[in-house]
Amino acid sequence: MKITGIRLTEVQGRLEHEGRFWEERLVRPVDVYADQRSEGPPPLARLSERVNRVTSIFLEVLTDGSLTGLSGPVGADQAWVIDRQLKGLVIGQDPLAIERIWDRLYRFAVHGRKGVVMQAISVIDCALWDLKGKWANAPVYQLLGGPMRDGLPAYASALGCSVRPDDAARRARELVDQGYTATKWFFRHGPGDGKAGMDLNITLTRALREAVGKDVDLMLDAWMSWDVPYLTQIAPALAEASPRWLEEPVLPDRIASYAEIRRRVPFPVAGGEHEYTRWGCKQLLDAGAVDVLQPDIYWAGGISELLKICALASTYDVQVVPHGHSTPATAHALFAQPAQLCPYIEYLVKWNEIHQLFFRQPLKPINGRIVPPDRPGMGMELDETKIEQRREVSS
Numbered sequence: 001m002k003i004t005g006i007r008l009t010e011v012q013g014r015l016e017h018e019g020r021f022w023e024e025r026l027v028r029p030v031d032v033y034a035d036q037r038s039e040g041p042p043p044l045a046r047l048s049e050r051v052n053r054v055t056s057i058f059l060e061v062l063t064d065g066s067l068t069g070l071s072g073p074v075g076a077d078q079a080w081v082i083d084r085q086l087k088g089l090v091i092g093q094d095p096l097a098i099e100r101i102w103d104r105l106y107r108f109a110v111h112g113r114k115g116v117v118m119q120a121i122s123v124i125d126c127a128l129w130d131l132k133g134k135w136a137n138a139p140v141y142q143l144l145g146g147p148m149r150d151g152l153p154a155y156a157s158a159l160g161c162s163v164r165p166d167d168a169a170r171r172a173r174e175l176v177d178q179g180y181t182a183t184k185w186f187f188r189h190g191p192g193d194g195k196a197g198m199d200l201n202i203t204l205t206r207a208l209r210e211a212v213g214k215d216v217d218l219m220l221d222a223w224m225s226w227d228v229p230y231l232t233q234i235a236p237a238l239a240e241a242s243p244r245w246l247e248e249p250v251l252p253d254r255i256a257s258y259a260e261i262r263r264r265v266p267f268p269v270a271g272g273e274h275e276y277t278r279w280g281c282k283q284l285l286d287a288g289a290v291d292v293l294q295p296d297i298y299w300a301g302g303i304s305e306l307l308k309i310c311a312l313a314s315t316y317d318v319q320v321v322p323h324g325h326s327t328p329a330t331a332h333a334l335f336a337q338p339a340q341l342c343p344y345i346e347y348l349v350k351w352n353e354i355h356q357l358f359f360r361q362p363l364k365p366i367n368g369r370i371v372p373p374d375r376p377g378m379g380m381e382l383d384e385t386k387i388e389q390r391r392e393v394s395s
């Protein structure tokens with residue numbers, strides 16, 4: 001079997017939602033600049049009061065047989081890199097020899113070890129695993145040695161939800177009522193917002209802990225936007241809420257700051273969402289920078305690379321809870337990992353409404369758990385009835 005092409009298709013459909021979909025955005029590192037700080041959450045294209053327009057790009061690996069591999073949605077910048085730079089290296093290859101293809105792409109893209117090119121390699125890798133699962137007529141996790149458990153506890157990640165304390169408390173209680181035993185919330189304020197912003201962050205944290213009670217894991221995410229002095233000041237108040245972890249307190253390159261924060265604060269520190277490959281993650285592990293490592297399968301090198309990162313992290317006794325860009329790809333990888341190493345799967349409650357919109361059978365938690373899908377490959381099939389327009393974006 002040989003790969004004959006990579007097809008990138010942009011599809012459009014509609015997402016029904018009462019009111020504004022993205023209610024709030026998280027704090028960003030660039031918010032130290034006042035003009036950036038005042039920007040609101042990104043609007044979805046709206047067709048009417050209740051209907052939003054969603055546009056996604058999907059990648060298919062085509063072969064000279066009947067098998068194809070699917071992954072996505074893929075970012076437009078990644079699609080461009082795949083079409084213009086990487087496609088030629090993949091065509092003509094044996095699609096089952098995934099390790100060989102990964103290594104060829106990695107050795108070719110020497111400027112792409114981190115960032116958009118590694119994201120592009122990641123989604124090609126995931127499409128190849130989908131194809132291999134279909135070839136074997138088995139779910140991907142079976143090819144990887146799973147399932148190791150009959151369900152993955154999902155933590156509900158509240159990206160895009162309002163962080164007004166009353167709204168957040170109500171939503172957090174709803175998530176617990178839906179069966180989640182853990183939920184993650186995102187701060188809106190950082191060093192640029194002064195003491196008033198810090199007080200709002202603290203008020204939010206207290207409201208959330210009070211809302212969910214003491215037995216639910218509460219995670220907090222600073223999305224790379226704080227620094228060591230800010231952390232030193234806010235840590236005692238956050239500690240009162242006993243967070244399961246504080247995520248990405250500083251920019252990814254500031255590994256020494258991570259380690260310093262981890263020494264200073266009395267709760268676990270998580271990071272690695274914006275790190276790439278086993279070599280990037282190893283730097284965080286060697287520095288003692290994180291208690292929880294969070295590579296994203298669609299960014300850090302695909303399923304093939306996540307397996308290596310998990311093996312590496314296990315030698316440091318550091319847990320891996322991947323960032324949840326793609327729920328299907330992440331679930332298949334985690335069903336082949338032990339619960340002690342990978343205790344949770346992240347489920348972004350709003351993001352998945354967009355990311356899995358075009359799937360015939362979206363993979364969603366039931367009562368806070370994701371159960372192993374039994375369909376071959378990743379089990380991701382596009383639902384033609386949800387696609388209103390399509391166009392090929394590959395050359």
Ligand SMILES: [Mg+2]
Pocket residue numbers: 221223247248273323
């Ligand atoms: Mg995060």
